[in-house]
Amino acid sequence: NENLKVHEWITKYTQTGKLSIVTGYFTVGALAYLSKATKDKIDEYKFILGDIVNFDFDKERALDLLNEDINIDASLKLSKVAQEAVAFLELDKVLAKTLEPNFCHAKVYLNHSNIDGKDHHFVSGSSNLTEAGIGKKTTSNVELNIAETGDNSQYRELVKWFNELWEKPQAHDYKTVVDGNGGVNRIPFKQYLIDEIKKIFTEYSPKQLYFKV
Secondary structure, three states: OOOOOHHHHHHHHOOOEEEEEEEOOEOHHHHHHHHHHHOOOEEEEEEEEOOOOOOOOOHHHHHHHHHOOOOHHHHHHHHHHHHHHHHHHOOOOEEEEEEOOOOOOOOEEEEEEOOOHHHOEEEEEOOOEOOOOOOOOOOOOOOOEEEEEOOOHHHHHHHHHHHHHHHOOOEEOEEEEEOOOOOEEEEEHHHHHHHHHHHHHOOOOHHHHHHHO
C-alpha cells in the first residue's frame, strides 16, 4: 500500500541528532542498513536489545537470529554485510544494553532532532530491527506500527519510557554467558555482539566449505 515501510520512514525523516531503538531481535543486514542510512546524521545511538542468544549452546540458532536468511545467495553476501555491521558497532557513539532476564518484546525507534522539535519522529509497533521487520525484504508477516513527527505528547511519553528503561537494573551493559563447562562469565554487551558477528566472516578452506555443503 501507500504507507511508508519502517526503513523508508527512517530514511526520509531521520534528522541530525540522536537515535534510540528498542528491539527484541536484530539482523546484521538491518544493522548495516541503519549504519548506511543514518550514521552521518546521528551523533549518539542507544540500543536496548533483547537477549538474542539465550543460555544454550546452539550456535546455528544464534546465526539464524543474526542473519535471518540462510540461503546460498544471502550467505555469499553475508561476510561484507557482517563487516559493515561490526564497523558500525565499533563506533564510540554506538551504545548498547541488553535486558536480562526479561524478554524484550517492545519495538520503538526514536529520533531526537538537534535542529527543531518539529523534526523529532518516532515509530512504534511490531517491527523488530530485521530486514523483514523494517520492510527491506518480502515476508508473510503482517506488521502494524504508528509513526509521527513533531514534539507531541506521544513522542514525549515514548522518550520518557525509553529513558526509564535505559536506567532500569534489568538493562545491562554486560552479557551473561554460560560456557561449555557451566561457568558463568560477564562480557561487555557491545563487545559480545561484535565477537558474535565476527564469527560470520571467518575464512574457511575449500575442504571445510565442501563438508559444510
